[in-house]
Amino acid sequence: MERQSSRRRRSGPLAKSQKQDTENHEETIPHGPQKSSSFQGVVIYSLVVCVWIILAYFHQNNTPDPLQSLLPFPRIQGKKNTTLRDPDSVRPRIELHPEDHVYREPVTQRLGWRVTSDYLRPDGVLKRVYLVNGLFPGPTIETRSGDILVISVTNALETESITIHWHGLHIQNSMDGTSGVTQSVIPPGDEFVYNFTIPMDQSGTFWYHAHSGVHRADGLYGGFVVHEPAPKSTVRGLLSKEAKYAYEKELLLLIGDWYHRPADQVLAWYMRAASDGNEPVSDSLLINGVGSFDCNMAVPARPVDCEQSQVDFSFLNVNRNVDYRIRVVNTGSLAGFTLTFEHEKLELIQLDGIDVEPQRQKNVNSAGILYPGQRMDFILRSPPEVDAKPSSSITVGLDPECFKYPNPALNPEQSFPINKISKDNRAAKPSWVNSISLDQVASSSSNLAALPAKADQAHVIYTKIQKLSINEYIPYGFFNQSSWKPSDIPLIDLPKEKWGKDQFSFSTGPEPIWVDLVVNNLDEGPHPFHLHGHHFYILTVHQASIGWGSYNPFRDPYPPGLMSNSKEVSSDFNSETPYNLSRAILRDTVQIPSRGYAVLRFRADNPGVWMFHCHILWHLASGMAMLVNVMRV
Structure with missing residues (x-):
């Protein structure tokens, strides 16, 4: 299991005061004078009102009443001194431990999960987020083929029912976690025990997420990695140079778009005639529950409680003398994304937990597009010639294909340092790009047989x-x-x-x-x-x-x-x-x-x-x- 410490939870009254403040706060479009002294004043005032209305309409007020669609969003109220992130209460780096699983015999893992919620600032913007055992994202499951998992899920939410789906695993139907299909929802205060066996013919990168309502968009998800068993005679198993893939460490990246409004409000905005079927465009993106949002980009029609801070992305650091297996999951609600490395090269090895044919294209440093629910595994290597480079970065680019209108609050392409040696904190854009299209990659010949x-x-x-x-x-x-x-x-x-x-x-x-x-x-x-x-x-x-x-x-x-x-x-x-x-x-x-x-x-x-x-x-x-x-x- 991933070794993660519990997040410090804020006291209960915060949630209550948050709700009261939101309900009691009102904002209306400012009214001008009844009579204008000049034609110019009327024109200026009219332009101001029109711009305000346009912004309010195009930036998702998330209210189900169409008559309210031209009004600004209510301002989110929260603790003014809330810190962006407590480094002692979160471990966004998810480093995996295949050596604990690949050599042993199948075992039964018993896990106890408690689902709650709290107000956090994943990217600087205050939002109610779902937690599993106090963690967002939830605890990472590490297992091996043939293991039995017994996961007791307690719903400690006050009013919401939940289920959990194990995405990509071919388990028995009654444990699939699909509300209304394979199980009833878990009501508040109740418990459900998921008991299933990992198939012996499955290994790779998977994930779990809520499959009731829209809880997934508010953070109810986590990583699920199934390691492929290795013979005990192998000295270092999957990490050896003689093994199937040659690498030394494994990292998991849970990447996806992120909304600042609660997901039920986003859905309410979409499920009305005034949306015209235009999907709500996300506001930000997160990597392992961490993001960087520029508070100055928040639109006036949709104010947020935002605290600007220097985010520590050191959890993305890689050692240039080490080869990594990077497991990536698109946990988003709408958009696909591409990954591009500034100097490092990647070797694609799996898609959705399935081996792909060896890639003949050389010097690849970009892969995409990875769509919501999809996963990819690749080996990340640093060529010898990059030793002279002072730093490197990873760039996440959200695919605009699903964005049917602009969201000025969103920065769709963001770069993060992964190997920072100099004192310069800015992550540079890739100096060259040689990309591989995931939809043109064939599975391995053994899987096609x-x-x-x-x-x-x-x-x-x-x-x-x-x-x-x-x-x-x-x-x-x-x-x-x-x-x-x-x-x-x-x-x-x-x-x-x-x-x-x-x-x-x-x-x-x-x-x-x-x-x-x-x-x-x-x-x-x-x-x-x-x-x-x-x-x-x-x-x-x-x-x-x-x-x-x-x-x-x-x-x-x-x-x-x-x-x-x-x-x-x-x-x-x-x-x-x-x-x-x-x-x-x-x-x-x-x-x-x-x-x-x-x-x-x-x-x-x-x-x-x-x-x-x-x-x-x-x-x-x-x-x-x-x-x-x-x-x-």
Whole structure:
């Protein structure tokens, strides 16, 4: 387990006073005089009011009442002397310890978790954040294949119910942590025990996060690393030069976009006709729960309680004489991101816990885009010629594809020092960039060996954010004609005929079979889709340059975007499949571009009811989810 000390918790009255101050504080648009002495005064006053209204509208007032959409945000009140961060109460550096797990036999790990909340300043802005055992992010789980985990989760929140999902792990269905599907929510004051076994054929980088409401956007998540067992005869196992990968230390980076407003208010702003389906743009980004926000960038229409301070990012430091395995998780709610190193070189080895083919491209120092829910592992090495360089940095760049309007408070590209030798505290931008596209990387040949040329079953689905008059033009996510709503009773406890019309699904039958899932995205924006309980082979992804590039294999003779002379197709054009299976990617989360489609092939061999959904949190909360009923009649 990651060795992290408990965060010092502030006293309970702070939360109460915070709420009272917010409720009692009012701000209104200032009123000018009833009569103007000159035409110029009227014009100036009118311009001021117009600018104020525009800022208020475009910067997410997060109030569900459309009539309030033109008013400024209420100011957040908090302790004026709150410190940005107590160095004795937080350990943002997550250094892993594979040597404690790779050689031993499987064991049972028993963990006791208590979920609470407190007001913290992750990036300088005061916000109510969820904690697990007093930590944000929650404790990092380190284990090995075959271990049994017994995790007792106590919900110590006063009014909110929770569940926890173990993202990417093929565990038994009842422990998947999906509210309304595999379990009921854990009410305040109650406890639930998650008891599951890590599959022997799974290892890599995973994570856990809340799967009820929108708690994930307020910090209810953490890292989950499964180490691959190594023979005891190996001197240093995974860390040796003769091992599968040559490296000496491991670091975990939990990176994602961050909102300064509470997630339920952000969702309320989105779920109204006035949002026009434009996803709320984030305000900041965090690495392992730490960020750096410039208080001067806060917009007047959305004031925040911000304390400017020099943030210590020494937890990102690396030793140039040491090779590191860096495990990265996108914990964000909306945006993908790229990582770029100023001088160091990276060697990609895994995506979503699956080995990829050795990379032939040399001198790579940038990887992306990593979308919400996705993970990547790479070896970070410092070439000998960088010894003369005084410092180095890592740059995180949020992908603007999901940003449908500007947020002046957000700095979408931020650099952080990782090897600072000089006294200069500024992190320089990379001097050169040689990037690898994650969507063009194939899985290793050993992982592709099991992929059949043809599936036993195929299903075609269409997904879109719909603003319908029947729903008062509020944006809801749809799969075909259904918008997901959680069931009060877990669906695994109900026969299929008693499921509601909001639980759109398909069944695969009583025996393990191969399934093709053709997902058509009819939206103007992309969607990162995640399948619980399984990985899938991404056979092809296509985006139409004009119009829509949807695909129905029962109707279309050939997939749009794949022509007979395309390098994407099989070398044998007359074979059973039009896809180049040698370039398939085995993942559990796929980004489907706007007006495009993806063909996913997976073996339905993990019994249960599994959710397939968009990992943009606002889309999931608005109903963009469906079910895959595996071997359940």
